[in-house]
Amino acid sequence: MxxxxxxxxxxxxxxxxxxxxxxxxxxxxxxxxxxxxxxxxxxxxxxxxxxxxxxxxxxxxxxxxxxxxxxxxxxxxxxxxxxxxxxxxxxxxxxxxxxxxxxxxxxxxxxxxxxxxxxxxxxxxxxxxxxxxxxxxxxxxxxxxxxxxxxxxxxxxxxxxxxxxxxxxxxxxxxxxxxxxxxxxxxxxxxxxxxxxxxxxxxxxxxxxxxxxxxxxxxxxxxxxxxxxxxxFIGSPGMNFLPGVLTAGPAPRLTSAVGSFNLHDYPFAASPRTGDARVELGVRPEALFPVDPKGPDAMLRGTVDLTEMLGAESILWCDIAGQQVAVLAQGKPPVAAGAPIGLRFDLHRASLFDTATGQRL
Amino acid sequence: MKLSQARLALLPMFVIVVVVYVGAIVWTVGISFTPSRMLPVYEFAGLDQYRALFRSSRWIISMTNMAIFAVGYIGGCLVLGYLMAIFIDQKVRAENTLRTIFLYPHAMSFIVTGLVWNWMLSPTEGIQDFVRGLGWQSFTFDWIVQPRMAIYTIVIAGVWHGAGFVMALLLAGLRGVDEEIWKAGRIDAIPRWRMYLHVVTPILAPVFATSAVLLTTHAIKSYDIVVAMTQGGPGISTEVPAKYVMDYLFERGSIGQAAAAATVMLMMVAAVAAPVLYARSFAKSRRG
Amino acid sequence: MTNPASRRPAKARFSPGRIGIYSFLFFSALFFALPLFVMLITSFKTMEEIRTGSIFSLPRAPELSAWIKAWSSACTGMTCDGIQVGFWNSVRILIPATVISIFVGALNGYALAMWKVRWAGLAFLLLMTGAFIPYQVYVFPLVQLFALSGTFGSLFAIVTVHIIFGMPVMTLIFRNYFSSIPEEVFKAARMDGAGFWWIFFAIMLPMATPVLIVAVIWQVTGIWNDFLLGLIFAGRDNLPMTVQLNNIVNSQFGEREYNVDMAATMLTALVPLVLYFVSGRWFVRGIAAGSVKG
Structure with a gap:
């Protein structure tokens, strides 16, 4: 009761x-x-x-x-x-x-x-x-x-x-x-x-x-x-949202301005609609990791716009193909402002939202 | 220098404070110790004027009347004003209309107030006449011509004039009480009347004190309302100290006597206002 | 399971408590409204009707003759020109006294709140203390002063007296208002090179509209309703309306003309009443202004 x-x-x-x-x-x-x-x-x-x-x-x-x-x-x-x-x-x-x-x-x-x-x-x-x-x-x-x-x-x-x-x-x-x-x-x-x-x-x-x-x-x-x-609403700095198009099917893919990703590893809550759908990929700043921009791990590439030192951690404000993306890194900023940066993230920890309904996929 | 401009601007205030608010008081108090009659004379006569004052039955009646008026007027205004404020605060309809009706008398002068109530209470034309006209032939409400009761008609008129003012001050106070305190009371099962008694009334204590001080100074100053309503009559049964001073000053030509009476009035105001002002500045300094 | 509490209780719109509240408010409203009502209806009656009818009965055929008589031909002691004389006297006293006393109060309040003039704090304290003291204490010395300067019983005397006795409250409300303005505004103006008068006229006065309204309400009702000061200081040619009214009503010989009395009373009450009904909530702020002393 x-x-x-x-x-x-x-x-x-x-x-x-x-x-x-x-x-x-x-x-x-x-x-x-x-x-x-x-x-x-x-x-x-x-x-x-x-x-x-x-x-x-x-x-x-x-x-x-x-x-x-x-x-x-x-x-x-x-x-x-x-x-x-x-x-x-x-x-x-x-x-x-x-x-x-x-x-x-x-x-x-x-x-x-x-x-x-x-x-x-x-x-x-x-x-x-x-x-x-x-x-x-x-x-x-x-x-x-x-x-x-x-x-x-x-x-x-x-x-x-x-x-x-x-x-x-x-x-x-x-x-x-x-x-x-x-x-x-x-x-x-x-x-x-x-x-x-x-x-x-x-x-x-x-x-x-x-x-x-x-x-x-x-x-x-x-x-x-x-x-x-x-x-x-939850999280500070807020979650990064990357708009794109989801192509459903046995090998779902996300195509966006910042790149194209295989969504095979993403834990879908509901099976996506068939055909193409506009979606947003959400990644929390602490789930993004700076990597060598020229290396194979880099899923996103861009430049560091500004850095903010918070003490125990720091925020990198990056410009990825014209989009602002926040990255939370431990300790001092690992990359200086103005330098190129590569980012890696884990699809298990990402979220995918249907742009039309706002619901999680 | 800019500061000298400020000094210049305050000059009229300094002059008025020194000449009127200090000078005139000192002069009046001084004259009360002289035997001055039509014109001021500057000989020391000790407390002669005060002895004459307190031997005068007219003055004793004036003081008694003032006490009756003060108690009735202040008590009536506070009680009626608080009740009206509380009842208006119960989310009633036509709140604005009611407030307007309760407060409008305060916009009118004491002369107008006195004249209207003189007419309302006139035994031959007013309320008594009206009730008798309805068939109740023995109905009597002729206080205004009864020497022992006439002062109470002035109390009625005074309360009519001032209760709305107290209502307005207290209603503003009630509206300022934190809404969450009422919610807390509801959750704690505290009846509304107990909230008013134990929680809200103590919160409003400063408003009551301010109202009481203002009403007291009105009561001590009261002159117009008596002149308009009863002219001190019947006989001298509604004489008041303020009128005593005026009469001795301008009709009976005894400045010394008037000054002594005015000095006693001054002391009465001081006796009322000083503790309140002291308590307030004490509270302030303790908070700071 | 049917639970009695699960149903919305039929809410009595008029529970005993509500009836009590409304009847108390109704009778209070009656007590406060009746005198105005009686004043109005009496002023529209004829004397014949007043003699025969009751005080609360409506006039059978409302007529304006009492109003006309009260305005233009009622006797105030020696002359019989009606209360209009007093009305215009009151207007002539009211306008300069209100304007000057508010100006002086605003200036005092500004200087006290923003500038550190030596002795000013003490003078203000004395001024505020003086506000509590009955006029009777000041009256005779002031009469002597005006007599010495040859201005006793003149428009000048009565206007000056109103300025003197209006000063405590006017100074207080402006001082409190200007004290609540952030000091930074004052500092910024001084940085911009503005001096005492510049700051007063260009910055402080324009900011003071709410308190100006309060001051006008306070002074207009106070001065218009004054009786004592007008009686003593105005002189025979400038007696204000309240004094004339009292003369009309209380110095009549023979039968009292209640309809004319009430019309004259209404006329005298009209200016503050109109101000009251027009200003609405501002009036409450106005009369409350004097209650924040100290």
Missing amino acids: SAISIDNLVVKFGEVAVLRDLNLAVDPGEFLVLLGSSGCGKSTLLNVIAGLLEPADGSITIGGRDVTWIEPDRRGIAMVFQSYALYPKMSVRDNLGFALRVARVAKAERAARVAKVADFLQLTPLLDRRPAQLSGGQRQRVAIGRALVREADVFLFDEPLSNLDAKLRAELRIEIKRLHRTTRKTMVYVTHDQIEALTLADRVAVMKDGIIQQLASPEELYDRPSNRYVAG
């Missing part, structure tokens, strides 16, 4: 359908990330799961119970917000315990539960402070603590790290991961940051225009994106 099951969900803002016929099942104890750029419907979906927005159609089941029309507080969920949403005039202790106080939990038990959570999140020394006296990272820990105190079965996170600077974000990311490890609660996490998504998630749902483009593990998502959008 799924921890959360969303069936045929439709959400409308006025007449505009933001989510159309969306289906999603979250396993118990799973960490699911909803990833997408702003306006893709990920926050809307989370708010509907929380009960803060009403769907126009469809149903939501949490822990086997249909909660579609149940108030947020009766759904057995807890939520952490981007702006932390702490009660500004209450101490950390009161923030953590307010929901219990309203629910008339006995004072001793309340204190014990607050103390336990504070200890877990290392908030004990801060209990008597006001939110305004805390740093951003501390505030978000209090917000997480407020969610923990309620001992809910499902945790929802709405871009909880977006308001923090890069260093704190990395620290809290690890804390959230540890939280999931220790509690093993079901978590649904909304973000636009792909690093957060890839590092935290058991599975990631990439969303665009209210539609889940792909629901898969981070590895799967990265290595075998199911369509052109997901391929382009």
Whole structure:
């Protein structure tokens, strides 16, 4: 049985359908990330799961119970917000315990539960402070603590790290991961940051225009994106796309401006249509290797346009027959700007997309 | 030099601050210690004027009225204004129309306010007459001609004038409350009224403080509304300190007495404004 | 399995709570709207009708005679030229007082926000403190000053007094506004060789449109609605409309002509009311401007 099951969900803002016929099942104890750029419907979906927005159609089941029309507080969920949403005039202790106080939990038990959570999140020394006296990272820990105190079965996170600077974000990311490890609660996490998504998630749902483009593990998502959008969205620098024509048949070939390749080694997901089709070959920058441009290994030939040194690695921006191609190399740039370059890649690690449909072949 | 241009531009402000905002206050406070009547005389008379002031039943009535008016006006404006702001914030229809209706009295002068309410509350022509006309012959609402009740009619008119203003300030405050705090409250099963009581009202505390200070200075200054509505009557039952000063200055020709009364008013304002300003600058310095 | 929660609850459009909210708002609206309504209908009635009918009954045959009388022939003490005299007096006070006080406030605010003049901070603090103090404290010394210079009871005196008492709020709102402008703009202008007045007229004033609107709303309503200062300083020939109105209503002998009183009251309230309805949300910003003191 799924921890959360969303069936045929439709959400409308006025007449505009933001989510159309969306289906999603979250396993118990799973960490699911909803990833997408702003306006893709990920926050809307989370708010509907929380009960803060009403769907126009469809149903939501949490822990086997249909909660579609149940108030947020009766759904057995807890939520952490981007702006932390702490009660500004209450101490950390009161923030953590307010929901219990309203629910008339006995004072001793309340204190014990607050103390336990504070200890877990290392908030004990801060209990008597006001939110305004805390740093951003501390505030978000209090917000997480407020969610923990309620001992809910499902945790929802709405871009909880977006308001923090890069260093704190990395620290809290690890804390959230540890939280999931220790509690093993079901978590649904909304973000636009792909690093957060890839590092935290058991599975990631990439969303665009209210539609889940792909629901898969981070590895799967990265290595075998199911369509052109997901391929382009994930990864930095982005995947290189080389347009060309696919000739199907027993010995499929790709003909393009940068060269012609035998696709015998490519793991086709669906057998290609017969006849010629316009396609795009996608290769990640780290799957391209500089080789001697005159040697037999060189599958692509061109010149290095610019190099960028990032520290542990470097990016070579190459000009291959008029097309810009990024290459990620370990260490210092192996070829200087302006020099000719040859590139080799492995078709097993490449992706092929139908230009018309954008789907992976 | 460019800075000298800036100094030149600020010259009028410096002159006005020194002459009016410091000079005039010092002069008035000084005169309150003299026996001046029609014209200022510069002899020291100690606290004579203040003794006369606090022996005057007219002044005691004025002070009492001001206290009643201040409590009723400030309390009424804050409570009614907050309730209106909260109710308007419940996603009601015709929000703009309601806001317009609640706030328009604030655009009008206290003279206009006083005259309208004088007419509305007139026992022979106003609301009392209307209700009796409906058949309830014994209905009585003649506070405006009852010495003990007349000051409360000024409270009604004052609240009518000022509640919309408080509503506008508080509504802006309510709209500024982070939407996610409300979401957090819903998920934590906290009833809306408890959110207002424990979370939102404390957030709005500075707005309440600002409103209260402004309303208090209005209450202490109140003059026009009394002149227009009751002219201090019936008898001297709705006299207020501001009117006391004006009467002694221009009709009774006792500058010293007027200056003493004005000085007491000054001290009352200081007593109200100082703690609030101090608390605010204290809060600011602690944050910084 | 039929689960009662799986069905969308029939949402009562008018739950008891909603009815409570709407009835509270309705009665509040009634309380606030009635006086204006009564003012309007009374001004269109005849005295005969006022004597016999109730305060809330609509005029049987609306007529403008009370308005005409209020405007042109109602008696204000000695003379009987109507409230038009006060109207034009108020206009003559309003225009110079508004323009000059806003200019001075903008100049003060600019100089305070952008230039470091010695003692300016202290002077500003005193100015702001002074804004809380009742006029009664200042009145007599000012009367003496104007009397000494021979200008007491003149247009000059009343306009000057409005400039003086408008200065704290005007200076405050412009100072706050100019302080919020990035200092880089000021620095860039100085790099370009612009001096004090150049920066003020060519860069700062054009940027200040929103706060200018707020200042106009604040000063126009404040000056038009003033009673006390006009009564004391304007002199018999320049009494503003509020003072004339009070004279018409409160110094009548014999039976009060309520229809004329209400027409005169409406006429006096008209300028700020029109400003209120035209300026909409700006009005709220305008009146809130004075509440950010400190």
